[in-house]
Amino acid sequence: MRILIVHNILWAHYKSAVFQSLQQVVDQRSDVSMLVLQIARNERSRAGLESEPDVDVPTYSYNYELLFDWYLEDVSVSERFTALLRRVRAYKPDVINLTGYYDPAQLLLLGWAKLNGIRVIMQNESTAADHERSGLKERFKRFIFSRCDGFFCFGSQSADYVIRLGVSPEKILLKKNAVDNTTLRSVYQRALRQRSEQQQALALRQHNFIFVGRLIEFKNLPMLIDAFAAASAQSPNANSWGLLFLGDGVERDSLVAQTARLKLGNSVTFLSGKPWFKVPEILALSDVLVLPSRSEPWGLVVNEAMVCGLPVIVSARCGCVIDLVHHGQTGFVIDPDQPTQLTHWLLKFMNQEVDVVSMKKAAETYIAPYSPDAVAEEMLQGFLKIKN
Incomplete structure (x- = not known):
């Protein structure tokens, strides 16, 4: 099984810790490989939190490619989609994990994946409580979520929100979030x-x-x-x-x-x-x-x-x-x-x-259960469940 993860920014250290743990469990299997596509280096709003080059910054080892070595806001939708589609076609994944429903480039990739028989797991951070939610936007999300095969959610409230939008509970593959x-x-x-x-x-x-x-x-x-x-x-x-x-x-x-x-x-x-x-x-x-x-x-x-x-x-x-x-x-x-x-x-x-x-x-x-190792193990089990 070939796993492709699409992620927005390389700076997101908490995700890098999880990706490293996932790489370690993947490497223990001869039948699974993974690649993370990092779209951009960082977001402008977080630029001030980037570390100086000479600081002893923790580093993480996992198989990734950085598509654009600048800020996410400076990469157009067409640039993102073109680069993602090129790498997806080259890698030929069995399962794709998308960062979220708010990026038009990733929604286009979702459509392409479904046309080509590739399973898609959507990451969801949103909850019903973090914003007022109603109307056309919610109906659009309901439509997008109906096209996904599984979900990695940031906790129980995130999972409940996805279920409220019509997703079967069996499609919730993860309800955790972790830091290093x-x-x-x-x-x-x-x-x-x-x-x-x-x-x-x-x-x-x-x-x-x-x-x-x-x-x-x-x-x-x-x-x-x-x-x-x-x-x-x-x-x-x-x-x-x-x-x-x-x-x-x-x-x-x-x-x-x-x-x-x-x-x-x-x-x-x-x-x-x-x-x-x-x-x-x-x-x-x-x-x-x-x-x-x-x-x-x-x-x-x-x-x-x-x-x-x-x-x-x-x-x-x-x-x-x-x-x-x-x-x-x-x-x-x-x-x-x-x-x-x-x-x-x-x-x-x-x-x-x-x-x-x-x-x-x-x-x-x-x-303790909200560790990168625990999250990575549940992610792998989710990928395997979707593939099978």
């Missing part, structure tokens, strides 16, 4: 040894809530600052707790101004974004991850935090919630439109009313 657990955990453990020294160097509090990601509207960060201010005003331990933002984005200036208006002083710190493999260095200075987004297909930063053993407070509209955030065990789930809920749980941590030790253990236990 081993690398992230290793970096975190090393950084933890210098926690106090680094906190002092950055003028951080002894304990910190942390947000990691782009500082943009749908992340709902003004609510986080308001909730932190409210909790700080109520907790006798407020002087020991800070709020840390790791990331860049168009809302940074307004968030800094909001912090000043609320007179939060040095309890809120903004740090520029870091390459993914350096994020655990900052997680090591923190105690609880907060992701209050109004929309989030999955939320890989939750994986990253739980790999490092951090409890999490996560919006109910994040795709990972059902699978990873077990309320009261690995963290807490909040309604992103109810700031008092977030304030409540921030206070619980600040007032030492949460069993953080047991939450750390639970986080590590529940994240």
Whole structure:
């Protein structure tokens, strides 16, 4: 069996970790081969997160080809489709895994594959909760999904959304999403040894809530600052707790101004974004991850935090919630439109009313099955099921 995976950008390190694990299980079989077609190097919106050439960046080994060594936005639909079709014809796959339904070039490839008897597995990140969904667009997706033979979904909510669009549950071949657990955990453990020294160097509090990601509207960060201010005003331990933002984005200036208006002083710190493999260095200075987004297909930063053993407070509209955030065990789930809920749980941590030790253990236990090796094995079984 010849497996062809079409993926958007080479930069997506979490996918590279999975592809490497998949390559390793494929290489153990004489009857299976695989090739990943990376359409472009990166997206412009993530250009600032690319690592410098001289940095010791983790590398991954798997069989891939980079079709265009520039930004995805600069590659036209016709260029993408022409390049993909040329490589597909040369490789002659039995099964094709497409990245998603939103790329016209890949939809054209889906049509070509069906005309030529090639099985197609579609990746789906979307959930019913991450956006308002109705009308013509949903009918179009229903039509596209009806042409696919199987689905790799980013979690249970993603799978439920696909089923709601008429897909048979038997076609759901994967309901997981993974990051490079081993690398992230290793970096975190090393950084933890210098926690106090680094906190002092950055003028951080002894304990910190942390947000990691782009500082943009749908992340709902003004609510986080308001909730932190409210909790700080109520907790006798407020002087020991800070709020840390790791990331860049168009809302940074307004968030800094909001912090000043609320007179939060040095309890809120903004740090520029870091390459993914350096994020655990900052997680090591923190105690609880907060992701209050109004929309989030999955939320890989939750994986990253739980790999490092951090409890999490996560919006109910994040795709990972059902699978990873077990309320009261690995963290807490909040309604992103109810700031008092977030304030409540921030206070619980600040007032030492949460069993953080047991939450750390639970986080590590529940994240273990969401590893690149586990995802790769399920992907291979999915490919085999579709082929047979």
